[in-house]
Amino acid sequence: MLPIPLCEPNLSGNEWQYVKESLDxxxxxxxxxxxxxxxxxxxxxGATYAVGISSGTTALHIALLLAGVQPNxxxxxxxLSFVATANAIKYxxxxxxxxxxxxxTWLLDIKLLAEFLKKQCxxxxxxxxxxxxxxxxxxVVPVHILGNMPDMNELxxxxxxxHLALVEDAAESLGSFYKGQHSGTFGEAGxxxxxxxxxxxxxxxxxxxxNNEQAAKRAKHLITQAKSSTLEYLHDEVGYNYRLVNPLAAxxxxxxxxxxxxxxxxxxxxxxxxxQLAVLPEIKFQKITPDVNSNYWHFVISVKNSRELIQFxxxxxxxxxxxxxxxxxxxxxxxxxxxxxxxxxxQVAYQGVxxxxxxxxxxxxxxxxxxxxxxxxx
Ligand SMILES: *Cc1c(COP(=O)(O)O)cnc(C)c1O
Numbered sequence: 164m165l166p167i168p169l170c171e172p173n174l175s176g177n178e179w180q181y182v183k184e185s186l187d188x189x190x191x192x193x194x195x196x197x198x199x200x201x202x203x204x205x206x207x208x209g210a211t212y213a214v215g216i217s218s219g220t221t222a223l224h225i226a227l228l229l230a231g232v233q234p235n236x237x238x239x240x241x242x243l244s245f246v247a248t249a250n251a252i253k254y255x256x257x258x259x260x261x262x263x264x265x266x267x268t269w270l271l272d273i274k275l276l277a278e279f280l281k282k283q284c285x286x287x288x289x290x291x292x293x294x295x296x297x298x299x300x301x302x303v304v305p306v307h308i309l310g311n312m313p314d315m316n317e318l319x320x321x322x323x324x325x326h327l328a329l330v331e332d333a334a335e336s337l338g339s340f341y342k343g344q345h346s347g348t349f350g351e352a353g354x355x356x357x358x359x360x361x362x363x364x365x366x367x368x369x370x371x372x373x374n375n376e377q378a379a380k381r382a383k384h385l386i387t388q389a390k391s392s393t394l395e396y397l398h399d400e401v402g403y404n405y406r407l408v409n410p411l412a413a414x415x416x417x418x419x420x421x422x423x424x425x426x427x428x429x430x431x432x433x434x435x436x437x438x439q440l441a442v443l444p445e446i447k448f449q450k451i452t453p454d455v456n457s458n459y460w461h462f463v464i465s466v467k468n469s470r471e472l473i474q475f476x477x478x479x480x481x482x483x484x485x486x487x488x489x490x491x492x493x494x495x496x497x498x499x500x501x502x503x504x505x506x507x508x509x510q511v512a513y514q515g516v517x518x519x520x521x522x523x524x525x526x527x528x529x530x531x532x533x534x535x536x537x538x539x540x541x
Pocket of ligand 1: 367
Protein backbone atom coordinates (compact mmCIF):
# COMPACT_ATOMS: atom_id res chain seq x y z
CA MET A 164 0.00 0.00 0.00
CA LEU A 165 1.36 3.45 -0.97
CA PRO A 166 1.57 6.12 1.74
CA ILE A 167 -1.82 7.66 2.50
CA PRO A 168 -1.45 11.45 2.83
CA LEU A 169 -3.48 13.49 5.29
CA CYS A 170 -5.22 15.95 3.00
CA GLU A 171 -3.89 16.69 -0.47
CA PRO A 172 -5.08 19.39 -2.84
CA ASN A 173 -7.01 18.25 -5.90
CA LEU A 174 -6.07 20.20 -9.03
CA SER A 175 -7.79 18.05 -11.61
CA GLY A 176 -9.98 20.74 -13.17
CA ASN A 177 -9.27 23.88 -15.19
CA GLU A 178 -6.48 25.12 -12.89
CA TRP A 179 -3.63 24.94 -15.42
CA GLN A 180 -5.66 26.47 -18.20
CA TYR A 181 -6.89 29.41 -16.12
CA VAL A 182 -3.45 30.11 -14.64
CA LYS A 183 -2.00 30.15 -18.16
CA GLU A 184 -4.75 32.51 -19.33
CA SER A 185 -4.11 34.79 -16.36
CA LEU A 186 -0.36 34.92 -17.10
CA ASP A 187 -0.99 35.42 -20.83
CA UNK A 188 -3.25 38.35 -19.98
CA UNK A 189 -0.33 40.05 -18.19
CA UNK A 190 -2.73 41.13 -15.43
CA UNK A 191 -1.04 39.88 -12.32
CA UNK A 192 -2.16 41.81 -9.27
CA UNK A 193 -5.73 42.55 -10.29
CA UNK A 194 -7.64 41.19 -13.25
CA UNK A 195 -10.62 39.31 -14.55
CA UNK A 196 -9.98 36.05 -12.68
CA UNK A 197 -10.07 37.83 -9.34
CA UNK A 198 -13.43 39.34 -10.25
CA UNK A 199 -14.81 36.02 -11.53
CA UNK A 200 -13.56 34.13 -8.49
CA UNK A 201 -15.16 36.67 -6.14
CA UNK A 202 -18.43 36.47 -8.04
CA UNK A 203 -18.38 32.71 -7.98
CA UNK A 204 -17.87 32.58 -4.20
CA UNK A 205 -20.56 35.23 -3.65
CA UNK A 206 -23.01 33.28 -5.74
CA UNK A 207 -22.28 29.94 -4.07
CA UNK A 208 -22.45 31.32 -0.51
CA GLY A 209 -25.27 33.76 -1.09
CA ALA A 210 -23.10 36.56 0.32
CA THR A 211 -23.89 39.95 -1.21
CA TYR A 212 -20.17 40.74 -1.51
CA ALA A 213 -17.03 38.64 -1.55
CA VAL A 214 -13.59 40.25 -1.47
CA GLY A 215 -10.47 38.22 -2.30
CA ILE A 216 -7.70 38.64 0.28
CA SER A 217 -4.20 37.18 0.65
CA SER A 218 -5.13 34.58 3.30
CA GLY A 219 -7.74 33.47 5.78
CA THR A 220 -5.73 35.10 8.55
CA THR A 221 -5.50 38.50 6.85
CA ALA A 222 -9.20 38.28 5.88
CA LEU A 223 -10.06 37.80 9.55
CA HIS A 224 -7.85 40.75 10.52
CA ILE A 225 -9.75 42.97 8.06
CA ALA A 226 -13.14 41.56 9.14
CA LEU A 227 -12.39 42.50 12.76
CA LEU A 228 -11.41 46.03 11.71
CA LEU A 229 -14.66 46.35 9.74
CA ALA A 230 -16.55 45.18 12.81
CA GLY A 231 -15.07 48.09 14.76
CA VAL A 232 -12.63 46.16 16.94
CA GLN A 233 -10.13 48.60 18.46
CA PRO A 234 -6.89 48.42 20.43
CA ASN A 235 -7.42 47.32 24.03
CA UNK A 236 -10.84 45.78 23.27
CA UNK A 237 -11.63 42.20 24.16
CA UNK A 238 -12.91 39.73 21.55
CA UNK A 239 -14.61 36.47 22.48
CA UNK A 240 -13.68 33.35 20.56
CA UNK A 241 -13.47 29.59 21.02
CA UNK A 242 -10.56 27.91 22.78
CA LEU A 243 -10.36 25.16 20.15
CA SER A 244 -9.21 26.57 16.84
CA PHE A 245 -6.19 26.96 14.63
CA VAL A 246 -3.92 29.68 16.07
CA ALA A 247 -4.72 32.12 13.22
CA THR A 248 -8.03 33.04 14.85
CA ALA A 249 -6.29 34.32 17.96
CA ASN A 250 -3.46 35.92 15.97
CA ALA A 251 -5.88 38.00 13.88
CA ILE A 252 -7.50 39.30 17.09
CA LYS A 253 -4.07 40.33 18.42
CA TYR A 254 -3.20 42.15 15.16
CA UNK A 255 -6.00 44.64 15.91
CA UNK A 256 -4.50 45.43 19.31
CA UNK A 257 -7.35 43.65 21.08
CA UNK A 258 -6.99 40.59 23.31
CA UNK A 259 -8.96 37.38 23.02
CA UNK A 260 -11.24 35.88 25.66
CA UNK A 261 -11.22 32.14 25.04
CA UNK A 262 -14.42 30.27 25.72
CA UNK A 263 -14.60 26.56 26.36
CA UNK A 264 -16.27 24.31 23.79
CA UNK A 265 -19.35 22.12 23.78
CA UNK A 266 -18.01 18.57 24.40
CA UNK A 267 -20.28 17.11 21.70
CA THR A 268 -20.03 19.57 18.78
CA TRP A 269 -16.53 20.79 19.73
CA LEU A 270 -17.67 24.34 18.91
CA LEU A 271 -17.90 27.47 21.07
CA ASP A 272 -20.30 26.63 23.93
CA ILE A 273 -23.23 29.01 23.46
CA LYS A 274 -24.77 28.29 26.89
CA LEU A 275 -21.47 29.16 28.51
CA LEU A 276 -21.29 32.32 26.40
CA ALA A 277 -24.75 33.43 27.59
CA GLU A 278 -23.84 32.67 31.21
CA PHE A 279 -20.54 34.54 30.93
CA LEU A 280 -22.16 37.63 29.41
CA LYS A 281 -24.95 37.61 31.98
CA LYS A 282 -22.77 37.16 35.07
CA GLN A 283 -19.44 38.71 34.18
CA CYS A 284 -20.31 41.49 31.74
CA UNK A 285 -22.58 44.51 31.55
CA UNK A 286 -24.06 46.58 28.76
CA UNK A 287 -23.72 50.33 28.72
CA UNK A 288 -24.96 52.45 25.83
CA UNK A 289 -24.33 50.47 22.68
CA UNK A 290 -21.38 48.56 24.13
CA UNK A 291 -20.66 45.55 26.28
CA UNK A 292 -18.04 45.63 29.05
CA UNK A 293 -16.21 42.99 31.01
CA UNK A 294 -16.83 43.68 34.73
CA UNK A 295 -13.49 42.54 36.14
CA UNK A 296 -11.36 44.61 33.75
CA UNK A 297 -13.82 47.30 32.59
CA UNK A 298 -12.65 46.63 29.06
CA UNK A 299 -15.02 46.77 26.13
CA UNK A 300 -15.93 43.48 24.45
CA UNK A 301 -16.52 44.41 20.84
CA UNK A 302 -17.03 41.14 18.97
CA VAL A 303 -17.62 37.42 19.15
CA VAL A 304 -15.84 35.14 16.68
CA PRO A 305 -17.31 31.64 16.32
CA VAL A 306 -15.09 29.21 14.41
CA HIS A 307 -16.81 26.54 12.34
CA ILE A 308 -14.17 23.94 12.97
CA LEU A 309 -13.96 20.96 10.64
CA GLY A 310 -17.05 22.33 8.85
CA ASN A 311 -19.46 22.09 11.78
CA MET A 312 -21.60 25.07 12.85
CA PRO A 313 -23.25 26.06 16.14
CA ASP A 314 -26.84 27.28 16.55
CA MET A 315 -26.39 30.46 14.52
CA ASN A 316 -29.83 31.90 15.29
CA GLU A 317 -29.18 31.76 19.00
CA LEU A 318 -25.66 33.09 18.62
CA UNK A 319 -26.81 36.02 16.45
CA UNK A 320 -29.49 36.82 19.02
CA UNK A 321 -26.99 36.84 21.90
CA UNK A 322 -24.62 39.04 19.88
CA UNK A 323 -27.46 41.47 19.17
CA UNK A 324 -28.58 41.60 22.83
CA UNK A 325 -25.07 42.40 24.06
CA HIS A 326 -24.05 44.73 21.20
CA LEU A 327 -21.33 42.39 20.01
CA ALA A 328 -20.32 42.32 16.37
CA LEU A 329 -20.61 38.79 14.95
CA VAL A 330 -17.60 37.81 12.83
CA GLU A 331 -17.43 34.21 11.63
CA ASP A 332 -14.15 32.43 11.06
CA ALA A 333 -15.47 30.20 8.29
CA ALA A 334 -11.97 29.21 7.09
CA GLU A 335 -12.88 25.52 7.27
CA SER A 336 -16.53 25.69 6.34
CA LEU A 337 -16.89 26.65 2.68
CA GLY A 338 -19.79 24.38 1.69
CA SER A 339 -21.39 24.25 5.18
CA PHE A 340 -24.90 25.56 5.82
CA TYR A 341 -27.01 26.22 8.89
CA LYS A 342 -30.74 25.92 8.12
CA GLY A 343 -29.92 26.45 4.45
CA GLN A 344 -27.84 29.59 5.00
CA HIS A 345 -24.14 29.45 4.17
CA SER A 346 -21.51 29.85 6.90
CA GLY A 347 -19.88 33.26 7.05
CA THR A 348 -23.03 35.15 6.08
CA PHE A 349 -24.74 35.57 9.46
CA GLY A 350 -22.99 38.58 10.95
CA GLU A 351 -20.98 41.70 10.14
CA ALA A 352 -18.46 39.65 8.16
CA GLY A 353 -17.24 36.12 7.57
CA UNK A 354 -13.91 34.84 6.32
CA UNK A 355 -12.76 31.91 4.20
CA UNK A 356 -9.32 30.36 3.71
CA UNK A 357 -7.88 28.79 0.57
CA UNK A 358 -4.73 27.44 2.17
CA UNK A 359 -3.55 24.24 0.49
CA UNK A 360 -5.23 21.88 3.00
CA UNK A 361 -8.65 23.55 2.86
CA UNK A 362 -11.64 22.24 0.87
CA UNK A 363 -10.64 24.43 -2.07
CA UNK A 364 -7.24 26.04 -2.45
CA UNK A 365 -5.44 28.86 -4.23
CA UNK A 366 -2.08 27.74 -2.73
CA UNK A 367 -2.55 30.62 -0.32
CA UNK A 368 -5.51 32.95 -0.17
CA UNK A 369 -8.70 33.93 1.54
CA UNK A 370 -11.94 35.80 1.14
CA UNK A 371 -14.10 38.15 3.14
CA UNK A 372 -17.88 37.82 2.91
CA UNK A 373 -19.96 40.90 3.65
CA ASN A 374 -23.60 41.80 3.29
CA ASN A 375 -23.24 45.50 2.55
CA GLU A 376 -21.43 47.48 -0.08
CA GLN A 377 -19.86 49.90 2.36
CA ALA A 378 -18.05 47.08 4.19
CA ALA A 379 -16.89 45.47 0.94
CA LYS A 380 -15.55 48.81 -0.33
CA ARG A 381 -13.77 49.51 2.92
CA ALA A 382 -12.22 46.03 2.84
CA LYS A 383 -10.89 46.62 -0.70
CA HIS A 384 -9.56 49.98 0.42
CA LEU A 385 -7.76 48.59 3.46
CA ILE A 386 -6.16 45.70 1.59
CA THR A 387 -4.76 47.96 -1.15
CA GLN A 388 -2.73 50.28 1.12
CA ALA A 389 -5.72 52.62 1.67
CA LYS A 390 -4.98 54.42 -1.58
CA SER A 391 -7.59 57.11 -2.14
CA SER A 392 -6.61 58.50 -5.53
CA THR A 393 -6.23 56.52 -8.74
CA LEU A 394 -3.31 58.68 -9.88
CA GLU A 395 -1.58 60.17 -6.84
CA TYR A 396 0.05 58.17 -4.08
CA LEU A 397 -2.43 59.50 -1.61
CA HIS A 398 -3.26 57.18 1.29
CA ASP A 399 -5.88 58.29 3.78
CA GLU A 400 -5.14 55.84 6.62
CA VAL A 401 -2.76 53.02 7.53
CA GLY A 402 -3.51 50.34 4.97
CA TYR A 403 -2.32 46.83 4.26
CA ASN A 404 -1.00 44.93 1.27
CA TYR A 405 -3.37 42.00 1.59
CA ARG A 406 -4.58 41.54 -1.98
CA LEU A 407 -5.30 38.21 -3.59
CA VAL A 408 -3.36 38.17 -6.88
CA ASN A 409 -4.92 37.25 -10.22
CA PRO A 410 -3.06 33.97 -11.02
CA LEU A 411 -4.05 32.59 -7.60
CA ALA A 412 -7.64 33.68 -8.17
CA ALA A 413 -7.45 31.75 -11.46
CA UNK A 414 -6.70 28.59 -9.47
CA UNK A 415 -9.57 29.51 -7.15
CA UNK A 416 -12.08 29.84 -9.97
CA UNK A 417 -11.20 26.38 -11.26
CA UNK A 418 -11.50 25.04 -7.71
CA UNK A 419 -14.95 26.61 -7.25
CA UNK A 420 -16.12 24.69 -10.33
CA UNK A 421 -15.21 21.52 -8.48
CA UNK A 422 -16.47 22.48 -5.02
CA UNK A 423 -19.85 20.69 -5.20
CA UNK A 424 -18.03 17.48 -6.14
CA UNK A 425 -15.49 17.96 -3.34
CA UNK A 426 -18.27 18.43 -0.76
CA UNK A 427 -19.99 15.25 -1.98
CA UNK A 428 -16.73 13.34 -1.67
CA UNK A 429 -16.03 14.69 1.84
CA UNK A 430 -19.49 13.54 2.95
CA UNK A 431 -18.87 10.13 1.50
CA UNK A 432 -15.51 9.89 3.31
CA UNK A 433 -17.10 10.88 6.64
CA UNK A 434 -19.88 8.34 6.10
CA UNK A 435 -17.43 5.52 5.40
CA UNK A 436 -15.25 6.28 8.43
CA UNK A 437 -18.29 6.57 10.71
CA UNK A 438 -19.70 3.29 9.44
CA GLN A 439 -16.48 1.28 9.54
CA LEU A 440 -15.33 2.58 12.93
CA ALA A 441 -18.73 2.08 14.59
CA VAL A 442 -17.50 -1.33 15.84
CA LEU A 443 -15.24 0.47 18.31
CA PRO A 444 -17.44 2.02 21.03
CA GLU A 445 -14.44 3.85 22.51
CA ILE A 446 -14.15 6.06 19.44
CA LYS A 447 -16.15 9.30 19.56
CA PHE A 448 -17.10 11.53 16.64
CA GLN A 449 -17.97 15.19 16.35
CA LYS A 450 -21.73 15.67 16.72
CA ILE A 451 -23.43 17.48 13.83
CA THR A 452 -26.94 18.69 14.69
CA PRO A 453 -29.80 18.23 12.17
CA ASP A 454 -29.86 21.99 11.43
CA VAL A 455 -26.31 21.81 10.07
CA ASN A 456 -25.33 20.62 6.61
CA SER A 457 -21.57 20.22 7.15
CA ASN A 458 -18.95 20.14 4.40
CA TYR A 459 -17.13 17.51 6.51
CA TRP A 460 -13.89 19.25 5.59
CA HIS A 461 -11.77 17.10 7.85
CA PHE A 462 -12.68 13.86 9.60
CA VAL A 463 -11.50 13.66 13.21
CA ILE A 464 -11.92 10.90 15.78
CA SER A 465 -11.67 11.33 19.52
CA VAL A 466 -9.76 8.50 21.22
CA LYS A 467 -7.65 7.63 24.23
CA ASN A 468 -3.94 7.21 23.47
CA SER A 469 -4.22 9.51 20.45
CA ARG A 470 -0.46 10.14 20.22
CA GLU A 471 0.32 6.40 20.27
CA LEU A 472 -2.31 5.79 17.59
CA ILE A 473 -0.76 8.49 15.39
CA GLN A 474 2.66 6.82 15.69
CA PHE A 475 1.24 3.36 15.04
CA UNK A 476 -0.55 4.54 11.89
CA UNK A 477 2.64 6.27 10.71
CA UNK A 478 4.43 2.90 10.79
CA UNK A 479 1.83 1.78 8.24
CA UNK A 480 2.45 4.89 6.09
CA UNK A 481 -0.83 6.47 7.14
CA UNK A 482 -0.44 10.19 7.75
CA UNK A 483 -2.57 11.58 10.59
CA UNK A 484 -2.28 14.60 12.87
CA UNK A 485 -3.30 15.61 16.37
CA UNK A 486 -5.92 18.33 16.73
CA UNK A 487 -4.79 21.83 17.73
CA UNK A 488 -3.38 22.42 21.19
CA UNK A 489 -5.92 24.53 23.14
CA UNK A 490 -5.26 28.21 22.44
CA UNK A 491 -5.08 29.11 26.14
CA UNK A 492 -2.11 26.72 26.48
CA UNK A 493 0.00 28.34 23.73
CA UNK A 494 2.85 30.59 24.98
CA UNK A 495 1.59 33.88 23.42
CA UNK A 496 -1.90 33.32 24.86
CA UNK A 497 -1.29 31.92 28.33
CA UNK A 498 -2.10 35.21 30.02
CA UNK A 499 -5.38 35.79 28.21
CA UNK A 500 -8.73 35.02 29.81
CA UNK A 501 -10.10 31.51 29.52
CA UNK A 502 -13.72 30.97 30.52
CA UNK A 503 -14.54 27.37 31.35
CA UNK A 504 -16.37 25.22 33.88
CA UNK A 505 -14.95 21.83 32.97
CA UNK A 506 -12.23 22.46 30.38
CA UNK A 507 -13.78 20.29 27.68
CA UNK A 508 -11.31 21.81 25.19
CA UNK A 509 -8.44 20.03 26.81
CA GLN A 510 -10.00 16.59 26.52
CA VAL A 511 -11.24 17.04 22.96
CA ALA A 512 -7.97 18.61 21.80
CA TYR A 513 -5.70 15.92 23.20
CA GLN A 514 -7.93 13.04 22.12
CA GLY A 515 -8.42 14.29 18.57
CA VAL A 516 -6.83 12.55 15.60
CA UNK A 517 -7.28 13.95 12.09
CA UNK A 518 -7.65 11.07 9.62
CA UNK A 519 -6.66 11.09 5.94
CA UNK A 520 -9.39 12.74 3.87
CA UNK A 521 -8.06 13.94 0.52
CA UNK A 522 -10.80 14.11 -2.11
CA UNK A 523 -8.70 11.59 -4.08
CA UNK A 524 -8.74 8.96 -1.31
CA UNK A 525 -10.11 5.55 -2.33
CA UNK A 526 -12.50 3.19 -0.57
CA UNK A 527 -9.64 0.68 -0.24
CA UNK A 528 -7.48 3.30 1.50
CA UNK A 529 -10.23 4.27 3.94
CA UNK A 530 -10.87 0.60 4.71
CA UNK A 531 -7.13 0.06 5.29
CA UNK A 532 -6.99 3.03 7.70
CA UNK A 533 -10.00 1.69 9.61
CA UNK A 534 -8.55 -1.84 9.78
CA UNK A 535 -5.34 -0.48 11.27
CA UNK A 536 -7.23 1.63 13.83
CA UNK A 537 -9.30 -1.39 14.83
CA UNK A 538 -6.11 -3.45 15.10
CA UNK A 539 -4.66 -0.84 17.46
CA UNK A 540 -7.61 -1.05 19.89
CA UNK A 541 -7.88 -4.76 20.73
C1 LIG B 1 -6.76 27.72 7.99
C2 LIG B 1 -7.43 28.51 9.05
C3 LIG B 1 -7.21 29.89 9.19
C4 LIG B 1 -6.15 30.65 8.46
O1 LIG B 1 -6.21 30.62 7.10
P1 LIG B 1 -4.87 30.91 6.25
O2 LIG B 1 -5.39 31.02 4.88
O3 LIG B 1 -3.96 29.75 6.44
O4 LIG B 1 -4.29 32.19 6.75
C5 LIG B 1 -7.93 30.58 10.16
N1 LIG B 1 -8.79 29.96 10.96
C6 LIG B 1 -9.01 28.63 10.87
C7 LIG B 1 -10.00 28.03 11.77
C8 LIG B 1 -8.32 27.86 9.93
O5 LIG B 1 -8.52 26.55 9.88
